[in-house]
Each structure stands twice: as structure tokens, then as C-alpha cells.
Amino acid sequence: MIIAPHLCMPDADVYYYPNWLDLSIADDYLIQLKTNLAWSQDYIRIYGKDVKIPRLQCWMGDADAIYSYSGLTMQPHAWQAPVNQIKALCEEAANQSFNSVLANWYRDGADSMGMHSDDEPELGVQPVIASVTLGAERKFIFKHKHTGQKHELHLSHGSLLLMQGETQQHWQHGINKTKKAIGDRVNLTFRHIYNQA
Numbered sequence: 625m626i627i628a629p630h631l632c633m634p635d636a637d638v639y640y641y642p643n644w645l646d647l648s649i650a651d652d653y654l655i656q657l658k659t660n661l662a663w664s665q666d667y668i669r670i671y672g673k674d675v676k677i678p679r680l681q682c683w684m685g686d687a688d689a690i691y692s693y694s695g696l697t698m699q700p701h702a703w704q705a706p707v708n709q710i711k712a713l714c715e716e717a718a719n720q721s722f723n724s725v726l727a728n729w730y731r732d733g734a735d736s737m738g739m740h741s742d743d744e745p746e747l748g749v750q751p752v753i754a755s756v757t758l759g760a761e762r763k764f765i766f767k768h769k770h771t772g773q774k775h776e777l778h779l780s781h782g783s784l785l786l787m788q789g790e791t792q793q794h795w796q797h798g799i800n801k802t803k804k805a806i807g808d809r810v811n812l813t814f815r816h817i818y819n820q821a
């Protein structure tokens with residue numbers, strides 16, 4: 625089956641490229657990222673309570689790319705290979721420059737990401753977000769903020785998901801926990817932060 629890269633979703637502009645990376649290169653990237661990134665398990669504030677986020681993460685970028693969400697302010701780690709190599713590939717695919725990336729490590733099916741939009745003010749009005757998957761396939765759920773319409777995708781090893789235009793304004797996205805015995809997954813979401821000094 626051939627999957628068209630542009631997804632058929634109203635009020636959105638989303639492209640999905642499975643097999644975007646050569647699989648042996650994607651295997652190498654996965655090992656390098658798990659070994660070399662400064663992973664931490666951070667806390668966010670939800671309804672006045674500090675809650676451990678259900679995954680590991682690492683914020684990387686230009687020195688002034690500071691990002692805040694849910695009460696957590698992240699200072700960037702300096703760019704390192706192979707993240708900057710993957711960034712260059714994403715910039716070519718998206719035809720846009722990125723100055724930061726949020727790396728997420730889902731250790732198993734118990735790790736997840738709640739439904740949200742990447743719509744913080746520092747991401748600009750119509751953010752372009754390039755999201756690369758390495759490792760276990762996970763179900764990625766889109767939900768329309770007004771109609772409740774859902775669109776599900778299975779993000780595969782070496783794939784690229786591009787979200788742009790009005791997507792963040794009208795849709796939320798997230799990754800649910802699963803009881804299936806699955807391996808781990810590293811995701812890189814490249815962004816451009818505009819609140820630079």
C-alpha cells in the first residue's frame with residue numbers, strides 16, 4: 625500500500641513519511657541517542673501538583689532557545705551529533721530552520737505523552753514541527769479541538785512527521801500508554817523558538 629505523505633485532515637497541514645531514514649542508519653541513531661544524550665525525568669505542574677512526566681526527555685538547542693511548558697522551563701543542552709545531522713535533514717525536508725529540539729525517550733509501553741498542542745507563544749503563530757521516530761512503533765493520536773474528530777497514525781522506525789500551518793491551532797496530539805510488550809522509542813521534535821534575546 626502506498627501512503628500519500630499529505631494526510632487528509634481538515635484544518636491541518638500534516639505530512640507523514642515512513643522509511644524517511646535508511647533503517648540501518650536509524651538503528652545507529654537510536655543507539656547513539658540513548659547512550660549520549662543528557663536524559664532526565666522532569667516534573668511538570670498539573671492542577672498545582674508536581675507530577676513526574678512519564679518518559680525521559682532532553683531539551684537541546686541554540687544557547688538562547690529557552691522553552692517553557694506546564695510550569696517547566698528548560699535550558700538547552702548544546703547541539704551534539706547525531707542530533708545536528710538529523711536536524712539538517714529535517715530542515716531540508718521542511719524547508720525551514722530549527723533552533724531547538726525536544727528529545728523524548730519512551731522506555732516501554734507505560735511511558736506516554738498526554739494530549740496537547742504545541743502552541744506555546746515562543747513557537748510562533750503557525751509553528752512548523754518536524755518529528756522523527758526511532759525505535760518501537762507507537763500509535764499517535766490526533767484529536768480535533770472543536771469537532772472531536774480523531775485521526776490515528778502508527779509512527780514507524782525511521783519515519784518523519786511534519787506538522788505545520790493551522791495544525792496546532794485546531795488539533796491536539798498525544799501518545800497513550802499501551803499494555804503491549806513493546807520496546808523503547810526515541811522521538812525528536814524539532815522546533816523554532818522565537819523568544820531569543
Ligand SMILES: O=C(O)CCC(=O)C(=O)O
Nearest residue numbers: 726728737742755811813
Ligand atoms: O513522541 C511523539 O511522537 C510526540 C512528541 C510530542 O508531541 C512533543 O514532543 O511535543
Ligand SMILES: [Mn+2]
Nearest residue numbers: 740741742797
Ligand atoms: Mn507535541
